[in-house]
Amino acid sequence: MIAARPVGAPGYGLVVSDALVQARGLRKSFGAVEAVRGIDVDVAPGEVFGFLGPNGAGKSSTMRMIACVSPRTGGTLSVLGMDPGADGPRIRARIGVVPQLDNLDAELSVRENLEIYGRYFGLPRRHVREKATELLEFAQLTERAGDTVEELSGGMKRRLTIARSLVNDPELLLLDEPTTGLDPQARHLLWDRLYRLKREGVTQIVTTHYMDEAEQLCDRLVVMDGGVIAAEGSPAELISRYSTREVLELRFDPERRPGAAALERHADRVEELPDRFLLYTADGERTQGDVVGAGFVPLSSLVRRSSLEDVFLRLTGRTLVD
């Protein structure tokens, strides 16, 4: 069998040379705590790949291993075709990292934060000066170049952190919860910047616990829970595989709240949450009519499209963000 395969053909369904990041059975333990319990991941060049999951799912641990700042406990991992265990500095020279918490240099100005960071990569002074000007523009911080970091708003700091991660023109960008804690406007501005990078061909790996963010940004994602991968696909694939087209949300007066079983014959599936029922159905309006016709009196009802939140609920029985 093996001899019959032409030279250079992919073995066992894996196209090793293509993936920017490839993990097989990747594990990470902190003492007795297993944060990542054997995951397989392939990230193709040019795609935006997402890790979706609640806090403690193992997303950040995985990101830190890919960023070569956390030795893996088991399994194999290759980043840009190299082994993070042996080639950490060489890999880090070609990737950009946006950590979960901003760690800008408070003793330096906004511009110096970009220029000196560039020097850590061994880039010449002249080059980083030009690059900093370009990145300040990109992050809409040109007017704030001389300010100290402390004077910036949360959104500006985040933009500066992202700008900083681009100083070495990375082939791969790692973003750990890029918009956590930002207001909606700041988030949209950030997403816009990430789209631009995607158009320029920068491969991105994003972790998030926001479903809308994952749906907006990611070409493909994995849902992580308890250190393992629960599902994998594009947002649309995952929704069609694990959920129905629409969802009917019903809230009842606690006194007159029916049992879930009573609603089940009206929908494909029913999820009971503390404050509401979710009825999964192809046609939300019709299900709503059926439910009211059957004599149920909800306080409020809402028909919406299925989201990754529903996928997550289906896979784990829990909501992503409490």
Added chain:
Amino acid sequence: MSAPTVPPAPQVWRLLPAGSYAGRARMMMVRSAAASRRTWLAFVSGFFEPLFYLLAMGTGLGSLVGDLPGPDGQPISYAAFIAPGLLAASAMNGAVFDSTYNVFFKLHYARLYDSMLATPLGPVDVALGEIGWALLRGGLYATAFLSVMAGFGLIASPWALLALPAALLVAFAFAAVGMAATSFMRSWQDFDLVTLAVLPMFLFSTTFYPLSVYPRWLQIVVECLPLYHAVELMRGLTTGVVGPGLLAHLAYFVVMIGIGVVIASRRLEKLLLR
């Protein structure tokens, strides 16, 4: 000389894997130089402390004390006696401050080193870069203080020129060990231990009077302290009493540097690369 308590060399080199050093520690110093432009006052103040001591003790107290026996037994003025001691102590103080308080803050509060490790820089670059900066700063202070000593006529020999590289060596050793110690500290309270170690050393390591005032058992204790070796080294050079004994003092600091750098790098790796 106190006995080194770390494992022998072969193990030592395995503790510094190639992946933790990008050979770019200099860039950390570029960063420190840029940052210090904002905090120049703290930077400058480091020069005045030994100067004030020299004025207060050397001229003030010195007028009551008169002459003391120098390294070779010949009497020298009190100011000429304590000046090399103050030079050694300022090299120690500057290096210890930089490598303890400042490093602790950057490590645990500013998360500065985390951001650096996202670049090709490794823990060894960080350790060497920070130690190097402490060294550069110590070197500037030492140069300034030596000039003041020359101005006051407290330098008796051209050997004093070597006091500058010697001060750098001393600063390097204290910075390396200070940084290694900092990597074990968990809270600001632990820094009381630094004061507890540094202040008595400053007072009792023959900075202000010769070793002969102590009973023999206490002399042995003092002879184990690093600052004692620094003071004797400086005093030998600025008074021009140079002998093979100075090499033993040098060796003390070379060992201290080796131990400090290895422990600091190894501990930083453990703290940063979880």
